[in-house]
Amino acid sequence: MELRYVVPPESEGMRLGIFLRTCGVTAGLIKSVKHVGQGFFADGRSIHTDQIVHAGQWITFALPPEPATSVTPQPIPLSIVFEDEFAAVLNKPAGLAVHPTLNYPDHTLANGWIYYLKSQGKSGVFRPVNRIDKNTSGLVLCAQNAFAAPLLAGQVSKCYLAIVQGSLPLGPGRVEAPIGRRGDSIIGRCVTSDGKYSLTEYTVLAASSDYSLVACRPCTGRTHQIRVHMAYIGHPLAGDTLYGGTAQRIGRHALHCGVMHFVHPVTRETIRVSCPMPSDMEALAQAEHLLDGWSLEQF
Structure with missing residues (x-):
């Protein structure tokens, strides 16, 4: 997935790294794009995080590949209330744990989500932004990638x-x-x-x-x-x-x-x-x- 930002006039002369932080990109993700991903581009040309950006430039970068997950995919029925490339909201039934624990090592919402991703030919990890008790029912918000996770938290x-x-x-x-x-x-x-x-x-x-x-x-x-x-x-x-x-x-x-x-x-x-x-x-x-x-x- 590629993210794109246009540099506004008030960001003229900023270093790229600082500009990205104003856009909500975490320091960890910036580091990952630099060392694991394909790097950053300004109007299609490679740019380093210590270089200056200019108003009107398009800053683009691809999210790094998702890390491997240790959660076993299992065919657990899911009720998906909302989904796009950045967030998903699941309606969890009572009696289903959100993620594996010592007491519930599998057959959790996380196992079902990983199965769902793989059935669509996607990779990913389970990133619940909010957690609810096993016997509480209802909405669980999940981040679809490392970019979205910190921006959803607290919001x-x-x-x-x-x-x-x-x-x-x-x-x-x-x-x-x-x-x-x-x-x-x-x-x-x-x-x-x-x-x-x-x-x-x-x-x-x-x-x-x-x-x-x-x-x-x-x-x-x-x-x-x-x-x-x-x-x-x-x-x-x-x-x-x-x-x-x-x-x-x-x-x-x-x-x-x-x-x-x-x-x-x-x-x-x-x-x-x-x-x-x-x-x-x-x-x-x-x-x-x-x-x-x-x-x-x-x-």
Whole structure:
């Protein structure tokens, strides 16, 4: 893939390396293009990173070949919500880990993505920009190459749908409480005075006497943040037995990443993608009459 940039008047006289950094090209990628790729060109002529660029010049370079991946390709069904040469958004089902770990060495979203690439005659690695728990469903943003990865990171906002236990008043709320490890647990987290700053903003969309449907926006990115914060205010997620919820009505914690906004690394356009609640959460919401009076389009 070739990237092209025209030098604007305000960049007249810059060294190429500095100009590329203003375009969002990382130092690591610049080094890789120099030493592994084909180098940089100004109006079709080779140019070094310490040379001067001039207004109106076209700076071009090809992305270096993708590195080899150790992830085994496996034919796992994928739901692709958005895809172009730079970014992809996948709708992950509950029960599927995002990437291989000690406990889940294969049959993950990563294995399915590598299989998908190879089936199209492409090479690549799996670069998730955001990760969600194995039993959380919904949107996962992936960078398609080394250029896009750092530009997508930090440019993503997410809205989760959560079904929590108990009746909450309709309307907005927020939980601002530090989160840290729970005792010696590797997995568990809790609100603790020596934890890291954490903020969750939420809107209660509907409520019955036993459950509430909540749209949550994690303003920080702590492990299990929404689950911990909802439990902290006395409303653990349905099915979340780790944080005080009951599995009587749903077999996993009722959390779904339903809406995502991200800034495209090339066009700089803000892109919105969404996916509806999966069937297990929808069934509980339907039974508790939590589906009326709101829409994903409002987020």
